[in-house]
Amino acid sequence: MDATDTSHPDHYHRVVDCQWACPAHTDVPEYIRLIAQGRFTDAYMVNRHSNVFPGILGRVCDRPCEPACRRGRVEAKPVAICRLKRVAADHRDDVTARLPKIPKVKNGKRIACIGAGCASLTVANDLMPLGYEVTIFEQFATPGGLMRTNIPAFRLPASVLDEEIGMILGMGVDLRLGHRVESLREMLEEGGFDAVFVGSGAPKGKELELPGREAAAANVHIGISWLESVAFGHIERIGERVLIIGVGNTAMDCCRTSLRLGAREVKVMARKPRAFFKASAWELEDAEEESVKIIVNRSPKAFVLEHGRLAGMTFECMEYELDSRGRITAERVTGEEFIPADDVILAIGQENAFPWIERDLGIEFNKWDVPVVDPTTFQSTRPGVFFGGDAAFGPKNIIWAVEHGHQAAISIHRHCQGEPLAERLPPGVTLQSRKMGMHEWSYANDYAPAERRLMPHVSLKERFKKINIEVELGFSAEQVAQEVQRCLNCDVQTVFSAKLCIECDACIDICPVDCLTITPNAPEEELRTQLKAPAKNLSQPLYVSAPLPQTRRVMVKDEDLCVHCGLCAERCPTAAWDMQKSHVHWPHAEDEARSLEQRKPKIA
Numbered sequence: 001m002d003a004t005d006t007s008h009p010d011h012y013h014r015v016v017d018c019q020w021a022c023p024a025h026t027d028v029p030e031y032i033r034l035i036a037q038g039r040f041t042d043a044y045m046v047n048r049h050s051n052v053f054p055g056i057l058g059r060v061c062d063r064p065c066e067p068a069c070r071r072g073r074v075e076a077k078p079v080a081i082c083r084l085k086r087v088a089a090d091h092r093d094d095v096t097a098r099l100p101k102i103p104k105v106k107n108g109k110r111i112a113c114i115g116a117g118c119a120s121l122t123v124a125n126d127l128m129p130l131g132y133e134v135t136i137f138e139q140f141a142t143p144g145g146l147m148r149t150n151i152p153a154f155r156l157p158a159s160v161l162d163e164e165i166g167m168i169l170g171m172g173v174d175l176r177l178g179h180r181v182e183s184l185r186e187m188l189e190e191g192g193f194d195a196v197f198v199g200s201g202a203p204k205g206k207e208l209e210l211p212g213r214e215a216a217a218a219n220v221h222i223g224i225s226w227l228e229s230v231a232f233g234h235i236e237r238i239g240e241r242v243l244i245i246g247v248g249n250t251a252m253d254c255c256r257t258s259l260r261l262g263a264r265e266v267k268v269m270a271r272k273p274r275a276f277f278k279a280s281a282w283e284l285e286d287a288e289e290e291s292v293k294i295i296v297n298r299s300p301k302a303f304v305l306e307h308g309r310l311a312g313m314t315f316e317c318m319e320y321e322l323d324s325r326g327r328i329t330a331e332r333v334t335g336e337e338f339i340p341a342d343d344v345i346l347a348i349g350q351e352n353a354f355p356w357i358e359r360d361l362g363i364e365f366n367k368w369d370v371p372v373v374d375p376t377t378f379q380s381t382r383p384g385v386f387f388g389g390d391a392a393f394g395p396k397n398i399i400w401a402v403e404h405g406h407q408a409a410i411s412i413h414r415h416c417q418g419e420p421l422a423e424r425l426p427p428g429v430t431l432q433s434r435k436m437g438m439h440e441w442s443y444a445n446d447y448a449p450a451e452r453r454l455m456p457h458v459s460l461k462e463r464f465k466k467i468n469i470e471v472e473l474g475f476s477a478e479q480v481a482q483e484v485q486r487c488l489n490c491d492v493q494t495v496f497s498a499k500l501c502i503e504c505d506a507c508i509d510i511c512p513v514d515c516l517t518i519t520p521n522a523p524e525e526e527l528r529t530q531l532k533a534p535a536k537n538l539s540q541p542l543y544v545s546a547p548l549p550q551t552r553r554v555m556v557k558d559e560d561l562c563v564h565c566g567l568c569a570e571r572c573p574t575a576a577w578d579m580q581k582s583h584v585h586w587p588h589a590e591d592e593a594r595s596l597e598q599r600k601p602k603i604a
Contacts, residue, residue: 001524003546003554006495009429012582014541015559016490018081021068023403024050025427025586028065028081029491033443035087036484038477043088045098050586051085052122052168052402055160058086059472060151062249062280062397070488074563077452079486083472087480089160095167100129100590102171107131109416112193114181117145118398119389120199121168122405123412126589128171130413135193136173139180140232143169146201146390147398149228150250152257153468184357188385195384195412198371199405202390204353208245208346212303216344219310220303223250223347230257230467237262239342243313244268245300251347252283255292258345260467267339268294269315275326286471290460295339304338312340350395361385370394377421378408384415409589417596425587425595431580434492435569441579443492445566448485489564493582496555498546500576503553507568507577508532515561516568521547521554531556 004011014020018028027046034043047054061082069078109132113120116138124134142148144161169175181187187196205222207213213220219239223246229235242263244255247270255266268287270277273296277284288294298315305311315337321330352370357363362382364372371380373387380387388404390396411421434441456473463469475483508516514533521527527542528535535542540560547554569577585591 001521001527001542001544001554004541004543006543009427009584011541011543012429012431012493013427013584015493015562016582016584017068017070018065018079019491019584021064022050023064023400024406025403025584026050026065027491027584029487029489030581031088032079032081032084032484032487033489035084035480036444036487040088040091040477041093041095041098044092044095047085047088048095050402050406051399052125052405053118053164053398054085055089055164056118056147056156057398057402058082058084058089059160060147060156061085061399063282064399070490070563071486073560074488075451080452080455080483083455083475084480084483087475087477090474091477099167100125100171102128103131105131106133109133109194110135110192111195111197111412111416112137112187112191113197113199114187115139115145115198115200115389115391116143116165116175116177117199117201117389117401118147119391119401119405119408120145120197121165122402123197123199123388123409124171124173125168126406126409127412128168128173130589130593132413132416134173136175137179137181138175138177141177143175143177145199146203146224149231150224150253152227152230152253152260154256154260154463154471155253157468157470182356184363184385185361188361194416195386197408197412198357198385198387198391199389199401200354200391202350202352202395204351205346206349206351208300208348210300210302212305215305215308216303216310219342220344220346223254223345224350226345227253227257230261235261240264241312241340241342242266243339243341243344244347245344246270246347246349247284247294248278248347248349249280249283250350251345252279252287254345254347255287256290257467258343259290259292260464263343266292267341268292269298269300269313269339270294270296271299271318272328273297273320276328289457290463298337298339299333301336303344310341310344312338313344314338350390352391352394374421376407376424377411378404379411379415379421386411406588410587410592413589413592414596419596425591427587428585430583430585431493431495432583434579434581441492441566443489443579443581444485445489445492445564445579447488447563447565448482450482450486452486453479453483491582492564492566492579494557494562494564494566494568495578495580496543496545496557497576497578498548498555500574501545501548501550501555502574502576503548503550504573506571506573510567510571512565512567513561513563515558517556518548518553519556527556531558533558533561535560 031043031046072078297318317335364381389401517531535558537560543557545555
């Protein structure tokens, strides 16, 4: 194998699995380390730089970082990364003075954002400090988009939304509430905007066309629309027996909301086995804790009415055959079942809806009626019109929408400055040694055996008294003390200098997980088999050194096994190993603006 190019930022970025998995590239170990030091405000600002909404995401993020967490490789459960984000938000001081400064003199460019959701708010957050005038058009009377209308208050309190959205609106954003955009043509031709960002989400719930659907319409609800009506107080009760069709996160919000509106028996109906559910594991656990029944292998067949009113639904009982990878290879109907219900909520997916975008504006749509959007620049096929969040590529989650906003803001800035959109700053990485002495590091490198701390909840008796009682209580500063110690400091990298190695094997002898091997070089497939512990995880690249000066063999490190304990660096007699903190620099609009400014000719 070729020697690993550690100058490429992806190498060290990928080693920090949680940060690599995070769409916004949040420096997870850094903010956890700051929390461990009691520096909650600093930890909050580290979060806010990348994910913009730490208090919101600390409650409702889809947590792509946690399945990737290296702690999950040495024991059952990862670090509570998401909930630690909330700790920083809950215990921080006022951050007003640390927010970006907004120039009094604007740059003369006007940007329109359609929809006041997380993607549009991120665009405003990034462009306002650069002197842009940003106008956000929102159809409802309050900002927040699907964060406000589709995430129940018992998971995400309105006060948290208001505070973090207010930080952005307080920059001077022109927010126009109750302003539904009816025509993009009109906005482009008469609005006087230099660029338009569409962050309108995926606001259309999918239908289920079955016999009896039309006749039962009064008691059959579309999930996201129903949650929206609950959020704005238009719906305050529901029947005692409720069926939820679908097993995504929206379905979990619907079933738990139903319980708070008077339902006594709630059943979630899943067409396939549990392994195929789209809902997050913790969402399923929370629902089942509240006595929601999840019934698998039931395919909806018809709505049943009695005396002109919904009485329930019939379902086909399904049976599946799976292969060794858990994929369905065959299915068959084994029977039929009737389940009574007073109301049915359909939560089987969401779709984009753009009836207000005329189809002759130069914006191409694909066969699914979704705009054709460049995945790097987020520009549509019409220059100056950008999409992000669910409006760009369909439903994902908040953290993805935030990163879309960051990248779209870069493109909007380059567009307004007349620069090519694709010629963006590349990410970078810097390393800083954490050595304070031969056996002393400026970080805790011992292994904490503590198990993952459980999040305290409001009692089942109390949580149903009002619809807006937040169920999760958050960690106190004392409770979080053990959880932060579970982080393995993956961002403190094991950095190797081949020219200093004398091949004494001291590092190999002391490595507690056998991730190091000195061996003759070979093609990757062969090299992975001749290591001290064969490297079986092909998704994690190996580190391969330059030829060692003594024998021309190579030092190979299985990054998948390494727990960053630092023992190799402590034991090495020549300092060939060092522990260095990696800082991944993922460019935002402010970095692009600084770079473009530096390229301008200077006047003597």
